[in-house]
Amino acid sequence: MSEHGTDRVKRGMAEMQKGGVIMDVVNAEQARIAEAAGATAVMALERVPSDIRRDGGVARMADPHITEEVMKAVSIPVMAKARIGHIVEARVLEAMGVDYIDESEVLTPADEEFHLLKNQYTVPFVCGCRNLGEAARRIGEGASMLRTKGEPGTGNIVEAVRHLRQVNAEVRKVVTMSEDELMTEARNLGASYEFLKEVKRLGRLPVVNFAAGGVATPADAALMMELGADGVFVGSGIFKSDNPERFARAIVEATTHYQDYKLIAELSKDLGIAMKGIEISTIAAGERMQERGW
Amino acid sequence: MKRVGVLALQGAVREHVQSIEACGAKAIPVKWPRDLEELDALVLPGGESTAMRRLIDRYGLMEPLRDFAQSGRPMFGTCAGLILLAREVVGQDRPHLGVMDVAVERNSFGRQIDSFEAELAVAGIEEPFNAVFIRAPHIISAGPQTQILCEHNGKIVMARNGQFLGCSFHPELTDDHRITNYFLNMIPGGTGTLLPNGTLYSKV
Numbered sequence: 001m002s003e004h005g006t007d008r009v010k011r012g013m014a015e016m017q018k019g020g021v022i023m024d025v026v027n028a029e030q031a032r033i034a035e036a037a038g039a040t041a042v043m044a045l046e047r048v049p050s051d052i053r054r055d056g057g058v059a060r061m062a063d064p065h066i067t068e069e070v071m072k073a074v075s076i077p078v079m080a081k082a083r084i085g086h087i088v089e090a091r092v093l094e095a096m097g098v099d100y101i102d103e104s105e106v107l108t109p110a111d112e113e114f115h116l117l118k119n120q121y122t123v124p125f126v127c128g129c130r131n132l133g134e135a136a137r138r139i140g141e142g143a144s145m146l147r148t149k150g151e152p153g154t155g156n157i158v159e160a161v162r163h164l165r166q167v168n169a170e171v172r173k174v175v176t177m178s179e180d181e182l183m184t185e186a187r188n189l190g191a192s193y194e195f196l197k198e199v200k201r202l203g204r205l206p207v208v209n210f211a212a213g214g215v216a217t218p219a220d221a222a223l224m225m226e227l228g229a230d231g232v233f234v235g236s237g238i239f240k241s242d243n244p245e246r247f248a249r250a251i252v253e254a255t256t257h258y259q260d261y262k263l264i265a266e267l268s269k270d271l272g273i274a275m276k277g278i279e280i281s282t283i284a285a286g287e288r289m290q291e292r293g294w
Numbered sequence: 295m296k297r298v299g300v301l302a303l304q305g306a307v308r309e310h311v312q313s314i315e316a317c318g319a320k321a322i323p324v325k326w327p328r329d330l331e332e333l334d335a336l337v338l339p340g341g342e343s344t345a346m347r348r349l350i351d352r353y354g355l356m357e358p359l360r361d362f363a364q365s366g367r368p369m370f371g372t373c374a375g376l377i378l379l380a381r382e383v384v385g386q387d388r389p390h391l392g393v394m395d396v397a398v399e400r401n402s403f404g405r406q407i408d409s410f411e412a413e414l415a416v417a418g419i420e421e422p423f424n425a426v427f428i429r430a431p432h433i434i435s436a437g438p439q440t441q442i443l444c445e446h447n448g449k450i451v452m453a454r455n456g457q458f459l460g461c462s463f464h465p466e467l468t469d470d471h472r473i474t475n476y477f478l479n480m481i482p483g484g485t486g487t488l489l490p491n492g493t494l495y496s497k498v
Contacts, residue, residue, distance in 0.1 A: 002412035002427075002446075009409045012428050012467045016340050016373070019304040038348035040304060040341065075400060076342050077429065099406035099429070122407045249352075256303055256349055257325065 005122035007144070013077070013100065013124055014145035014208040017041060017231055021221065021252050022210065024048050024235040027066065028073035034238070037248035041077040041100070043233070044070040049106045049153030049289070050236035050275065059107045061089040064096060071098070079126070084293050085111025094123040100145070102126050105292035106152045106235070115293065118142030128212065130163045130290060132170035132199075136191030137294075139207060146205065148229070149290040150213020153236050155277035157223065159290060160214040164227050167209065174199050213290070216241070216274045218254030218267045225258035242272030296481055299324040299333040303349040305341020305374060309466035313474040327358040334481045335368040338375030340428070340464050343400070346374060347390055356391075363393040368457045368480040376460035377431055384434065394458035395437030402432045402449070414463075416444045416452060419472050425451070425463035432462050 003009075020040025025031045031042045046062040047055065061082050071078045077099035082089035084103055089110070093101050103116050105128050118125040119142025127138035128149035135146050148167055150160030170189065174196050177185060182200065186193040198206055211224035212233035221232045232255055234248075241247040250267040257263050285291070295318070300310045302323035314321040314337070324330060336359075338346075350356050363369060371379040371394070378390040382397035403409070406429055413422035425446075433450035436442060444452035444461070452461040459480065465473040 002410040004408065004410045006411055008426055008467060009411055009428060012426050012464060013406055013409065015306050015309065015467065016342065016428060016464075018306065018308070018341075019302070020342065020345055035344060036348070038345045038352075040345045076344055077406060094407065097405045097407060124406065252345070253349070253352065 010124035010144035011207050014126070017077075017145075017210075018208060019256060020231045021248075021255050022079065022231065022233045023238055023248060024233075025070060025239070028069040030239055030244070031070045031073045031078075033245055034248055035074045035076050037245060038252040039076060039248065040231070041079055042070060042074060043079045043081065043102060043235075044098075045081055045106075048236040048239060050155070050240055051153075052106060053153040053278075053287070053289075059083075061086070061093065061107070064092065067093070067096060067098060071096075081107055082116075083107040084109040085114050085116060087116060090116055090121065090125075094121055098123065100124050100126055103143075104128065105149060105289045109292050115141055118144075126210075128290075128293065129167060129209075131166045131189070132174070133189035133191045134294070135167060135205060135209070136189065136195045139205075140192055140195065143207065145208050145210070147210040147212040147233055150211065150215075151280055151283070152213045152289050153278075154214050154280065154283070155216035155237060155240070155275040156280055157214045157216070157220045158280060160211050160220075160224060161227065163213075163290075164211050164224060164229055167205075168228050171199055171205060175203050215251070216277060218247075218250040218264055218271075221251045222254045222258035222264055225255055231255065236275050240275035242274075246271055247274070295320050296334045296478065297322055297332060298478065298481075299330060299336040301336065301338050301346070301375070303341075303346050303353075305339045305346065306372075306464065306466050307339055309464075310337050310339050310372075310474075313466050313471050314478070316471050317475050317478050319478055326353065327355055330358050330362050333362075333367065335370070335477065336362060337477070338369065338371040338378050339466065340373035340375060343374040343377040343390070346378065350378075350390070359391055360393065363391060363457075366457055368459065368477060369393070370459040370477040372461055372464055372466060373428065373430055376433075376462060379458055379460055380433075381437070394460055395440050395455045396433045396450075396453055396460065397435045398431045399434050400431045401429050402434075403427060403430050405429065412446060414444050414446055414451070416473070417441075418443070419476065423465075423472065424468055424470065425461075425465065426467045427451075427463045430462040433460070
């Protein structure tokens with residue numbers, strides 16, 4: 001008897017990614033560069049977040065041709081993005097055999113009220129969060145992996161830091177609370193009581209949590225690890241830099257050796273220009289991807 | 295107390311550390327060649343074998359790991375770790391460490407949607423062992439000195455070749471520490487400090 005798509009199988013896949021870097025790629029060639037640099041998975045998409053931000057319009061699931069090309073090009077897991085609440089995009093990606101679906105705020109939401117009921121799928125999902133309540137709701141729907149949202153496509157780490165600190169501070173608070181305080185905390189966070197009991201018992205989130213949304217340099221990746229991320233997603237940071245191969249390798253190594261500062265100094269030398277960043281206050285509130293989803 | 299290293303470049307390091315410590319040994323994360331000194335045994339965890347291999351090369355770990363194997367100390371590879379140990383990897387000109395006398399095929403059960411958990415019959419361990427397979431490899435052939443410890447649907451998923459133990463699945467993802475315990479018993483003089491088979495068994 002074998003069982004497919006169990007929580008353990010879906011969450012376990014994310015456990016294998018820990019300490020690694022998942023890179024956004026838009027074609028087979030970029031996927032090969034990412035794999036050779038030591039990425040633990042690639043995220044296939046049509047445009048990286050900074051291009052989505054620049055071009056405007058509606059951002060959707062990538063052309064299946066691109067995703068297929070990437071799946072053929074590499075042996076590491078391939079993830080792909082579906083719009084928030086877009087049941088059919090998610091089912092299409094599952095039918096194509098992608099290894100993980102990102103129900104992502106980087107794409108234009110298909111549903112402004114309801115996220116996907118992810119526990120109905122065999123394929124596992126990763127979702128974004130900015131705080132413990134959001135993390136709890138996504139896990140409640142069946143997400144098997146989380147990533148803090150940050151602000152995608154900016155090359156600015158400030159929002160990623162804010163969200164990771166927020167989630168971890170709230171986890172620590174729950175862990176130190178007494179049992180009789182948890183129900184009120186559950187109401188305040190918009191999280192289920194059972195979820196908070198589990199966080200308290202484990203002393204951490206029940207699924208792997210990566211950092212995303214603004215990682216542009218090896219030091220940024222190491223910072224996320226230092227703050228307690230299980231790994232990092234790098235979107236525009238690699239293929240919008242001057243020298244993607246070197247940036248990719250350096251970010252992978254800085255993630256593994258995140259407390260070896262001499263090494264990070266070496267890795268950061270003469271890397272060329274990182275992606276041009278965006279100051280968050282210059283982005284109109286309505287343009288912030290992190291506000292998508294709830 | 296026995297000192298057991300866990301290659302800590304990437305992957306399910308935390309889970310192996312917990313399992314080793316639950317069995318009464320000291321777990322040491324290994325990132326650099328110097329970390330291999332004074333270890334009694336070494337675990338190569340699950341993760342992505344291509345990512346681990348690149349970091350092994352980049353940080354000069356290949357020769358020290360082969361020397362470790364040469365020294366005769368026990369090594370245990372789970373999933374990606376099994377791929378690192380194998381003498382042959384299907385589709386690759388050269389193996390990684392190439393020390394365990396088995397040939398393996400990567401992702402041989404399919405993609406993530408084909409990943410599964412199943413109850414296995416493992417030689418020397420009371421049935422069943424609940425095993426988690428994630429984009430798992432399997433052993434397509436094994437040398438004459440290799441003992442097959444478990445098959446699933448006709449595929450070899452666990453084997454021992456002298457000091458080397460390898461499995462396709464992830465015992466570290468469950469709270470059942472019997473396979474870690476089995477491995478720790480491969481350390482000379484390791485038995486005394488360990489609990490007998492079964493006592494750590496909890497079905498989750």
